[in-house]
Amino acid sequence: MSPEADRHLASLxxxxxxxxxxxxxALLTEVATLARKYISRRLTATDAxxxxxxxxxxxxxxxxxxYDPTRPFGPWLYxxxxxxxxxxxxxxxxxxxxxxxxxxxxxxxxxxIDLDLLFKNDVDQLLxxxxxxxxxxxxxxxxxxxxxxxxxxxxxxxxxDIKVSAHRGLKSLRQQLEGENRGDV
Amino acid sequence: METSDLxxxxxxxxxxxxxxxxxxxxxxxxxFLASASVLTGILLMGPxxxxxxxxxxxxxxxxxxxxxxxxVVSAYAxxxxxxxxxxxxxWLRLTPLLSLIFWLALLSYRILNGHLSxxxxxxxxxxxxxxxxxxLLLAWLPSAILIIMIRRxxxxxxxxxxxxxxxxxxxxxxxxxxxVCCDSSPMHALLWHFIPVIVVTxxxxxxxxxxxxx
Numbered sequence: 001m002s003p004e005a006d007r008h009l010a011s012l013x014x015x016x017x018x019x020x021x022x023x024x025x026a027l028l029t030e031v032a033t034l035a036r037k038y039i040s041r042r043l044t045a046t047d048a049x050x051x052x053x054x055x056x057x058x059x060x061x062x063x064x065x066x067y068d069p070t071r072p073f074g075p076w077l078y079x080x081x082x083x084x085x086x087x088x089x090x091x092x093x094x095x096x097x098x099x100x101x102x103x104x105x106x107x108x109x110x111x112x113i114d115l116d117l118l119f120k121n122d123v124d125q126l127l128x129x130x131x132x133x134x135x136x137x138x139x140x141x142x143x144x145x146x147x148x149x150x151x152x153x154x155x156x157x158x159x160x161d162i163k164v165s166a167h168r169g170l171k172s173l174r175q176q177l178e179g180e181n182r183g184d185v
Numbered sequence: 186m187e188t189s190d191l192x193x194x195x196x197x198x199x200x201x202x203x204x205x206x207x208x209x210x211x212x213x214x215x216x217f218l219a220s221a222s223v224l225t226g227i228l229l230m231g232p233x234x235x236x237x238x239x240x241x242x243x244x245x246x247x248x249x250x251x252x253x254x255x256x257v258v259s260a261y262a263x264x265x266x267x268x269x270x271x272x273x274x275x276w277l278r279l280t281p282l283l284s285l286i287f288w289l290a291l292l293s294y295r296i297l298n299g300h301l302s303x304x305x306x307x308x309x310x311x312x313x314x315x316x317x318x319x320x321l322l323l324a325w326l327p328s329a330i331l332i333i334m335i336r337r338x339x340x341x342x343x344x345x346x347x348x349x350x351x352x353x354x355x356x357x358x359x360x361x362x363x364x365v366c367c368d369s370s371p372m373h374a375l376l377w378h379f380i381p382v383i384v385v386t387x388x389x390x391x392x393x394x395x396x397x398x399x
Contacts (some may be wrong), residue, residue: 063339075270
């Protein structure tokens with residue numbers, strides 16, 4: 001990133017911190033382009049690139065108060081991008097080990113247990129461990145299959161609040177499932 | 186969801202944000218709170234009776250200085266690391282480890298010196314876990330405050346950050362224990378002060394991943 005580009009992004013971020021919507025949109029658009037370039041050089045699975053880019057955008061949104069405009073923007077952004085990329089790769093390896101566990105459970109005699117009931121109980125039990133807001137958001141989004149906008153209206157919250165809650169809730173569920181699977185293996 | 190939709194949605198929700206104070210200020214705030222918490226702990230537990238005599242021993246002051254350096258440097262490094270893009274200088278990365286090595290070397294020297302000079306106190310110690318409990322009691326509040334303060338930023342090296350947090354908290358607690366513990370034997374300090382601090386520090390690797398993820 002050239003010094004001029006860095007200064008431009010730093011000034012956009014300074015305006016965004018002050019609440020300028022236009023500057024923030026421009027900043028996120030440029031961040032998405034830079035993040036996509038950075039990720040696509042390091043990740044071969046093209047279908048995952050968008051996911052990681054979106055994770056980076058949400059992280060930039062959350063970490064906004066930590067940016068100091070007197071410091072260069074590039075190192076701040078790439079540190080976040082690297083963190084999310086590492087996180088994604090780690091997740092990928094964990095999921096692979098979970099797939100192995102799932103394959104072995106598929107071989108179980110299905111007549112022995114009511115899988116639907118087991119699944120429903122498991123989901124209820126897992127959702128019960130989440131804070132009420134995250135639990136309701138995930139229930140509405142993933143089980144009742146409402147859109148983000150509908151959930152936001154129903155719960156009287158902003159759309160980004162819904163996305164952040166869903167993101168945190170799903171992450172927490174994923175971590176719990178991984179914990180259980182590690183115990184199984 | 187498309188990336189462009191996410192950008193639209195995030196930018197629509199933008200509000201003025203209060204910038205996080207610099208790591209230096211946050212570090213001084215933590216140091217003040219941790220010192221106050223440990224001082225209160227020392228007063229509640231009651232300072233050791235032979236404190237006046239210990240003040241005349243060079244090893245007491247060197248141990249205190251080593252623990253103070255470990256506390257300050259590891260907490261400062263933890264605050265710097267919690268801001269993306271901040272880099273740690275080599276000395277800042279090495280000093281926490283060096284201070285622990287120096288503490289171990291100092292205790293080993295005192296044990297060896299006492300053994301060679303035929304002082305039985307240097308190699309015997311009261312098998313007491315009270316000091317370990319004191320360290321844990323004195324460490325929990327500084328570590329909780331530090332974790333909360335670091336979580337407000339955006340830590341990106343979670344395990345290392347957790348390690349530094351618990352090293353800073355363990356070291357400040359061990360520093361406080363120096364003023365409470367009545368056993369001046371170096372073997373006691375090694376078994377019931379040094380090792381608990383190492384265990385607490387290593388637990389930071391797990392705690393960082395558990396509590397700092399955002």
